[in-house]
Amino acid sequence: MTYGTDYKPIPAISATSGQGLEILPDLYSYNVRIVNICLVGHRYADNFVLVDAGMPGSADEIIAATEERFGANSCPKAIFLTHGHFDHVGSIMELVKHWKVPVYAYPLELPFLTGKQSYPDPDPTVEGGMIAKMSSFFPNEPINLGKHVQPLPSNGTVPEMEGFCWVHTPGHTPGHVSYFRDEDGALIAGDAFVTVKQESLYAVLTQEKEISGPPRYFTPDWKSAWESVKKLEALKPSLAITGHGLPMIGEELSKNLKTLADDFGRIAVPDYGKYVGQHHKH
Numbered sequence: 001m002t003y004g005t006d007y008k009p010i011p012a013i014s015a016t017s018g019q020g021l022e023i024l025p026d027l028y029s030y031n032v033r034i035v036n037i038c039l040v041g042h043r044y045a046d047n048f049v050l051v052d053a054g055m056p057g058s059a060d061e062i063i064a065a066t067e068e069r070f071g072a073n074s075c076p077k078a079i080f081l082t083h084g085h086f087d088h089v090g091s092i093m094e095l096v097k098h099w100k101v102p103v104y105a106y107p108l109e110l111p112f113l114t115g116k117q118s119y120p121d122p123d124p125t126v127e128g129g130m131i132a133k134m135s136s137f138f139p140n141e142p143i144n145l146g147k148h149v150q151p152l153p154s155n156g157t158v159p160e161m162e163g164f165c166w167v168h169t170p171g172h173t174p175g176h177v178s179y180f181r182d183e184d185g186a187l188i189a190g191d192a193f194v195t196v197k198q199e200s201l202y203a204v205l206t207q208e209k210e211i212s213g214p215p216r217y218f219t220p221d222w223k224s225a226w227e228s229v230k231k232l233e234a235l236k237p238s239l240a241i242t243g244h245g246l247p248m249i250g251e252e253l254s255k256n257l258k259t260l261a262d263d264f265g266r267i268a269v270p271d272y273g274k275y276v277g278q279h280h281k282h
């Protein structure tokens with residue numbers, strides 16, 4: 001296993017870094033510097049899973065947060081990825097080595113996880129703020145998990161994560177998925193949409209809540225991104241844990257997600273940037 005040659009720690013941190021939130025008895029979200037990971041399973045249960053793998057250099061912190069919730073030497077059954085951006089796979093090699101567990105991702109994401117294909121360059125010129133401007137330093141080369149990563153089952157189920165299905169939500173990346181539990185409407189959205197203006201350093205520092213499209217500097221396909229938000233809105237989720245920002249629940253979520261799905265061109269799509277064509281605004 002290897003990280004990309006441009007792999008490095010990124011000096012950005014939010015007000016909620018290091019904080020965990022129990023959203024439901026079996027749904028725990030933990031903020032690693034500027035990105036959320038999610039632990040699915042009841043406290044002290046021995047069958048639980050991890051969704052996404054945090055920032056570069058945060059493996060010890062993720063293991064500590066996991067042991068804090070599930071007990072000493074606890075180990076997830078598997079790691080599920082929403083996508084392979086550096087801030088979602090930043091510590092995955094160390095975690096796989098430590099826990100010896102399989103990693104799952106959507107088939108279209110596998111080239112970025114097996115060393116075959118780089119993500120498009122981040123766009124530091126995109127409309128937004130300081131994080132967008134910093135984004136030229138963000139790693140975009142593929143990591144190589146080799147045989148440790150495998151495709152999600154094609155029938156929509158999620159092994160070891162009972163009750164959840166995966167939903168293909170491309171746009172931010174080609175193989176981006178969100179995880180949804182029909183029974184109670186719980187959604188782990190990844191970066192299909194987020195609840196903080198991720199391009200703005202101020203918003204990221206304060207974690208001011210605001211429904212937003214996927215992080216702009218890393219989103220090359222705005223048309224698919226809009227379709228994906230419509231797809232998630234149609235599921236009528238009751239709560240959402242997003243890759244960035246605080247969880248959104250109940251009416252606050254349904255109202256905001258409807259507004260985003262209806263008005264994505266104005267709210268989410270940047271006014272300018274190298275991956276934006278005029279036609280995407282309408």
Ligand SMILES: [Zn+2]
Nearest residue numbers: 085172191218
């Ligand atoms: Zn991302």
